[in-house]
Amino acid sequence: MPSVNDMTTTYAEAASAPARRGGVLRQIGLDTQYVLLGFPLGIIAISLVMPLFWLGVGTSIIWIGLPILMATMYLARGLATVERARIGPIFQRQIQHPYYKKRPGASPIGKMLTPLTDGQSWLDVVHGVFRFIPSTIAFVFVVTWWSGAIGGLTWGLWGWSLPSGPDDQDLPELLGFDSSYGTKVAFYLALGVFFAGTLYWVVRASALLEAYFAKGLLCGVNDLRNQVAAANAAREVAQQQKAAAVSAEATALRRLERDIHDGPQQRLVRLAMDLGRAEQQFATDPDAARATVAEALAQTRETLDELRALSRGIAPPILVDRGLQAALTALAGRCTIPVDLDAPQFERLDPAVESTAYFVVAEALTNVAKHSNATEVQVSVQRASSGLLVEVSDNGVGGASLAKGHGLAGLEDRVMAAGGVLDVDSPVGGGTRLTAALPI
Known part of the structure; x- marks a missing residue:
């Protein structure tokens, strides 16, 4: 028996079938009008652009040709603007207007001659001169296929009106078919079915032939420029992430070094001194030696607890073993301020993403406990289609900042190193809301 999801999917597919058919018919209409209109536009373009261009080139030696060349280029630019607007529906997206060279500070003559260096x-001129070639090819195919489809499917309604003298032979008779009217109707009907069945693909291919020719000349340079700009932007982002990762790592190492120096290292030094004192006391005062050893054991336990806490700061075992939700639950339970945690269970993410999300919450709760004077904290971790959204808010005194010297400064580097962004909204007296968006 099909499940509810299967039935829903089947119903959705059946309901979307008319929409798909409507989309095909609409695309055929768009492609047809694009090609049919492109043919006269191509004739107009070659009739105007080519003669003016060669006239301008031929008379440029006596300077009269320069204004003619400028007029030709601006005419070609206008036709190109029209063509960019026309090819948008063919590619089902808006075509971006390209960049044309400008010289705002140039003299009037310099401004007039600017298109010559663009x-x-x-x-645009090349497109105006040669666009009639793909336009003509596309026009021939589209007119042929539409004529074949319409004429073949309707021949039985009007074919009887054609003259049929002894010297008049139509296509079926030339191909050796029976000359009876029924045979002719069946032949043309089959021909019409063939043309109608392949109409969409032929019209679509014809429109794309003309449209890609226009797009390559009128938008290719601009698309290449945009790709280079996007690549440069991506490289800058990668460099920023690398710098942020190095900074976050350096900050974490300095903090770990300080914590070890201030905690376990001091306790280990005291432990060594206590054990040395106990060794000297065993001969003269065994009771005092036992008390010193007991105190040393207590120091050992405290040192182990601090080392466990430091190891949780490096790579929490619960995060590795049980996932982000369990790690955040344990983190909220250790916080000295009541935490309202909203972290639903979802499948495991990339370890770097989980680690970053964990440290965002851990660092935020540490700062809340130390500086905010808050009475409650809300922690929310939600997964969206674009990434993981982590939010920590409190009702404290506010005033938190990502500036250097503040407790959250290193956290921004950690989030940026993971490819995410961090935002802090903390008006004085209005609490603090920390939001991190991490890609997944």
């Missing part, structure tokens, strides 16, 4: 302006 690569995109020359590409």
